[in-house]
Amino acid sequence: MAFQSILFKDPRNVEKQLRTPPDFFVDLGLNNVAKELVKGLDEFNIEPLFYTPLDQTDEIVYRQQVFVDIENPRLMGAIRVFSDRFRMVLAYINNDRLYELQRQGLFLKAVNVYCGSLRDLAKALESGGIRSEGLQAFRDYLGNYLNTSEFNDLRTDAENTLSKITSVELCLTIKGGSISVSKCDGAVDYSEEVERVFERFMGSGTIGDEGVSKPIYIRGHVEEVVLEFAAKLYPDAFRALRDFYVKHKDFLNQTIARFYREIQFYIAYLRYIEPLKKSGLMFCIPRLTSNKGEVNCRDGFDIALASKLVKKNSVVVTNSFHLTGKERIIIVTGPNHGGKTTFAREFAQAHYLAKLGVPVPGSEATLFLCDTIFTHFERGEAVESLRGKLEDELVRIRNILEKSTERSIIIINEMLGSTTVKDATIIGRRILKRIADKDCICVYVTFVDELALTEGVVSYVSQVDVNEPEKRTYKVIRQQPNGLAYALALAKKHRVSYQDILERVKP
Amino acid sequence: MMLMYTDHSFDASQNQPWNYGDLVRDLDLKPIIETMAGGDDFIAQVVAKALVIGVDDVDTILYRQGVLEDTLRNIDTVRSVYAIITQAITEGRRRLFWIPNPNPESVVFDSVRTLEVYLDTLDKVREVFDASASQFKSSGFQNLIHSLDYRFDRNYLNSIRLMLSSLEFPSGVSVAVRLGDEAELTKKPLLIISGANRGGKTVYLRSIGQAQLMMQCGMFVAAETFESSISSGVYTHFKREEDKELGGGKLDEELSRLSSIIDHVKPNSMVLFNESFASTNAREGSELAKQTVTALLERKIRVLYVTHFYEFPLWFYENRPSLAVFLVAERKEDGTRTFKVREGVPLETSFAEDVYSKIFGDHTQDEERE
Numbered sequence: 101m102a103f104q105s106i107l108f109k110d111p112r113n114v115e116k117q118l119r120t121p122p123d124f125f126v127d128l129g130l131n132n133v134a135k136e137l138v139k140g141l142d143e144f145n146i147e148p149l150f151y152t153p154l155d156q157t158d159e160i161v162y163r164q165q166v167f168v169d170i171e172n173p174r175l176m177g178a179i180r181v182f183s184d185r186f187r188m189v190l191a192y193i194n195n196d197r198l199y200e201l202q203r204q205g206l207f208l209k210a211v212n213v214y215c216g217s218l219r220d221l222a223k224a225l226e227s228g229g230i231r232s233e234g235l236q237a238f239r240d241y242l243g244n245y246l247n248t249s250e251f252n253d254l255r256t257d258a259e260n261t262l263s264k265i266t267s268v269e270l271c272l273t274i275k276g277g278s279i280s281v282s283k284c285d286g287a288v289d290y291s292e293e294v295e296r297v298f299e300r301f302m303g304s305g306t307i308g309d310e311g312v313s314k315p316i317y318i319r320g321h322v323e324e325v326v327l328e329f330a331a332k333l334y335p336d337a338f339r340a341l342r343d344f345y346v347k348h349k350d351f352l353n354q355t356i357a358r359f360y361r362e363i364q365f366y367i368a369y370l371r372y373i374e375p376l377k378k379s380g381l382m383f384c385i386p387r388l389t390s391n392k393g394e395v396n397c398r399d400g401f402d403i404a405l406a407s408k409l410v411k412k413n414s415v416v417v418t419n420s421f422h423l424t425g426k427e428r429i430i431i432v433t434g435p436n437h438g439g440k441t442t443f444a445r446e447f448a449q450a451h452y453l454a455k456l457g458v459p460v461p462g463s464e465a466t467l468f469l470c471d472t473i474f475t476h477f478e479r480g481e482a483v484e485s486l487r488g489k490l491e492d493e494l495v496r497i498r499n500i501l502e503k504s505t506e507r508s509i510i511i512i513n514e515m516l517g518s519t520t521v522k523d524a525t526i527i528g529r530r531i532l533k534r535i536a537d538k539d540c541i542c543v544y545v546t547f548v549d550e551l552a553l554t555e556g557v558v559s560y561v562s563q564v565d566v567n568e569p570e571k572r573t574y575k576v577i578r579q580q581p582n583g584l585a586y587a588l589a590l591a592k593k594h595r596v597s598y599q600d601i602l603e604r605v606k607p
Numbered sequence: 608m609m610l611m612y613t614d615h616s617f618d619a620s621q622n623q624p625w626n627y628g629d630l631v632r633d634l635d636l637k638p639i640i641e642t643m644a645g646g647d648d649f650i651a652q653v654v655a656k657a658l659v660i661g662v663d664d665v666d667t668i669l670y671r672q673g674v675l676e677d678t679l680r681n682i683d684t685v686r687s688v689y690a691i692i693t694q695a696i697t698e699g700r701r702r703l704f705w706i707p708n709p710n711p712e713s714v715v716f717d718s719v720r721t722l723e724v725y726l727d728t729l730d731k732v733r734e735v736f737d738a739s740a741s742q743f744k745s746s747g748f749q750n751l752i753h754s755l756d757y758r759f760d761r762n763y764l765n766s767i768r769l770m771l772s773s774l775e776f777p778s779g780v781s782v783a784v785r786l787g788d789e790a791e792l793t794k795k796p797l798l799i800i801s802g803a804n805r806g807g808k809t810v811y812l813r814s815i816g817q818a819q820l821m822m823q824c825g826m827f828v829a830a831e832t833f834e835s836s837i838s839s840g841v842y843t844h845f846k847r848e849e850d851k852e853l854g855g856g857k858l859d860e861e862l863s864r865l866s867s868i869i870d871h872v873k874p875n876s877m878v879l880f881n882e883s884f885a886s887t888n889a890r891e892g893s894e895l896a897k898q899t900v901t902a903l904l905e906r907k908i909r910v911l912y913v914t915h916f917y918e919f920p921l922w923f924y925e926n927r928p929s930l931a932v933f934l935v936a937e938r939k940e941d942g943t944r945t946f947k948v949r950e951g952v953p954l955e956t957s958f959a960e961d962v963y964s965k966i967f968g969d970h971t972q973d974e975e976r977e
Contacts, residue, residue, distance in 0.1 A: 435858075435887060435888065435891060436858075436886065436887045436888050436891075437857075437886075486958070487958045487962060490958070490959060490962050491962050491965075491966065494962060494963060494966040494967070495966055498966055498967060517889060519917070519958075519959045520917050520918065520921065520959070521890065521918055523959035523960070526959075527959060527963050530963070530967070547888035547889055547890045547891070548890070549890070584890065584891055584894050586891070587858070587887055587891035587892075587894060587895055588894070590858060590859060590862055591862055591895055591898065593862075594859075594862040594863055594865065594866045595866060595869070596862055596865045596866050596869055596899065597898055598898035598899075598901060598902045599902075600869075601869055601898075601899065601902035601903065601906070602902050602905060602906065604869050604870070605869060605872055605873065605874075605902070605903070605906040605908070606873070606906075607874060607906055607907070
């Protein structure tokens with residue numbers, strides 16, 4: 101099948117994009133990730149791509165392969181240059197604030213940049229050792245396109261027209277409020293002389309032609325008048341320019357233009373994770389599995405939090421997780437601020453990002469191809485009575501249980517906080533039973549240690565250093581719950597445990 | 608001749624107690640201090656210290672209350688004395704301030720003039736009191752009137768201003784929470800206030816702390832009646848909102864503040880906790896609260912604790928019912944807040960099963976499947 105999309109193996113999937121983020125986006129902190137990813141890219145409308153997870157492994161692999169290919173920095177560099185130049189092409193041809201002759205001139209320039217950028221990109225793709233289905237198909241498509249008579253006509257016409265236009269020489273005599281335009285028949289051109297005199301002030305940089313991302317062009321009405329005079333002096337050149345404009349008005353290849361738009365998704369994601377990688381964090385292409393008993397991720401992290409921390413030059417702590425055999429449910433306990441919720445987010449984010457086909461946090465990862473993720477987080481709005489709060493929580497978990505399938509992932513963060521530990525244990529276990537019956541994967545963050553002792557669940561515990569509690573360790577380790585060890589150790593450190601107070605306050 | 612103590616004057620230059628900042632902030636004392644001071648920095652300083660330092664003997668409190676009663680009874684007389692004195696002070700200050708060329712001669716001259724102004728003032732004050740001496744019943748004022756002929760000191764005058772200024776104290780400054788019948792409740796050493804967020808728990812706790820301080824410096828209390836035992840020191844341990852970002856360090860900070868309180872408390876002190884240990888999870892927070900409070904009670908220290916924990920009040924409810932009173936921030940059926948607290952069970956514990964059954968159907972099925 102001819103190449104159509106670098107994002108979708110089956111181009112019909114393009115139509116299935118969602119306009120609004122999934123329900124769990126905010127709970128997982130992904131709203132901030134998406135917002136930052138698309139910053140400055142409004143024109144490409146790539147936001148829906150981050151809202152639309154892929155359901156088929158071959159679609160996911162299609163994108164993953166592209167990411168593997170563009171790990172080659174030379175190829176990535178070439179794609180970035182292509183993208184910048186293409187952006188300029190569009191800026192040139194879509195500028196409706198220009199006068200007619202100016203527009204024609206920029207149009208010519210645009211076509212020249214366009215042709216150059218495509219040839220350079222094709223070269224880079226040929227020599228880039230690409231393995232991905234998507235980029236290979238695009239390389240072939242581009243190669244074919246560059247060999248079409250359509251493209252060759254465009255290129256040669258552009259070159260010819262350009263050489264005619266660049267041969268135009270004008271002499272402008274500016275005197276008071278009037279300008280006269282003439283051919284330069286032996287008139288003295290002072291500009292060279294002036295340039296020579298002022299050379300030392302010019303700096304060492306040279307002004308490139310099309311490589312500069314900011315187009316420099318004339319757009320005023322005076323310039324337009326000058327051009328009109330020039331057109332009278334050089335009618336052939338300007339006729340050629342007009343003919344070129346009319347003939348090639350629709351030169352833009354729509355498939356390539358679409359590639360340009362779609363490749364922004366890859367560029368944006370890599371741009372987002374670049375500072376994280378620089379700080380020493382790792383990303384990997386996950387293997388998708390349909391076996392829940394082989395979920396595994398090493399050195400993962402919460403991508404939203406990491407992005408924030410790296411900006412502040414703070415250290416990000418990584419966490420690993422895995423499920424083996426019949427393990428489905430992870431109970432996360434431990435002191436607050438030890439990274440319990442962060443760990444739950446890490447788990448869910450990894451599975452979501454994997455479904456976008458992008459590299460995920462971690463040095464290596466095998467992730468379950470889930471159908472969807474459900475999150476049950478504490479709600480900000482105040483439900484006032486305890487009964488009301490419990491009701492609200494249970495209704496929400498019931499709805500999740502109704503909608504979930506054996507392929508769903510459920511993330512529960514601090515549920516049943518409005519009841520006693522005894523009730524939270526009893527009800528928590530009943531809910532765990534229902535989740536286990538569904539065979540869902542679940543991460544359940546709670547301060548009820550008893551839940552971590554439920555049969556069949558896996559216990560992870562957040563760690564805080566008693567001697568340096570202000571330091572966020574965010575380390576969450578697979579181990580048995582440690583009860584009140586942390587709080588009591590901290591109380592002892594400050595000599596305010598029950599015994600300490602009795603000793604310090606004299607009767 | 609002293610209005611604050613039976614046998615000596617109030618020492619305005621003494622240091623503030625170590626927890627002055629915490630008390631002013633936690634109990635929101637600023638409005639009270641500012642209103643009493645009426646814009647005078649010196650008075651503010653005296654008032655703040657008097658309020659926070661308090662006294663712990665009943666005689667002194669009664670002595671001050673007597674002065675206060677007299678002041679109320681003879682409000683016009685005291686006001687005119689106040690006016691005479693403030694005018695003189697203003698005049699005196701103006702003189703000292705406007706010395707154009709500070710050569711020794713003129714300084715002496717102006718100082719003498721200033722003292723003359725004060726002496727004139729003293730005479731005027733004496734005249735006023737002479738005319739109505741029989742109206743003053745309190746030993747404080749009687750001492751004052753009798754000793755006016757002999758002595759004159761600055762603290763004296765300022766004490767009067769302090770008393771006068773307090774008369775302008777509007778009833779709305781501290782939120783009036785009716786103690787009503789519940790005044791009885793505080794006879795138990797532990798008071799735990801739980802219940803809905805923003806239901807007025809903190810306001811209630813604050814009002815008790817303020818009332819205790821005001822009572823202990825012989826002032827009005829913002830309540831119809833207020834009866835309390837005298838504490839040897841009031842201490843506050845309130846949660847600090849602004850430290851949210853500190854994460855794990857916050858519990859550390861809370862425990863460190865608790866430790867400073869432990870350094871100072873003694874039997875008969877009163878400690879007010881507001882959402883303490885909320886920086887950790889409910890389980891750990893409850894355990895820390897339980898240990899702290901149990902130890903303090905054993906050392907005969909009164910404790911008032913506002914909390915949203917369940918385990919902590921429940922433990923006292925089940926294990927130490929004779930020591931504790933439980934108040935619940937009230938909320939009407941429709942969710943509106945009354946800003947009142949009532950005596951109540953710390954936590955409804957019977958509803959969880961109901962709610963579960965209602966939402967998931969008959970839970971016995973769960974048990975069968977288990």
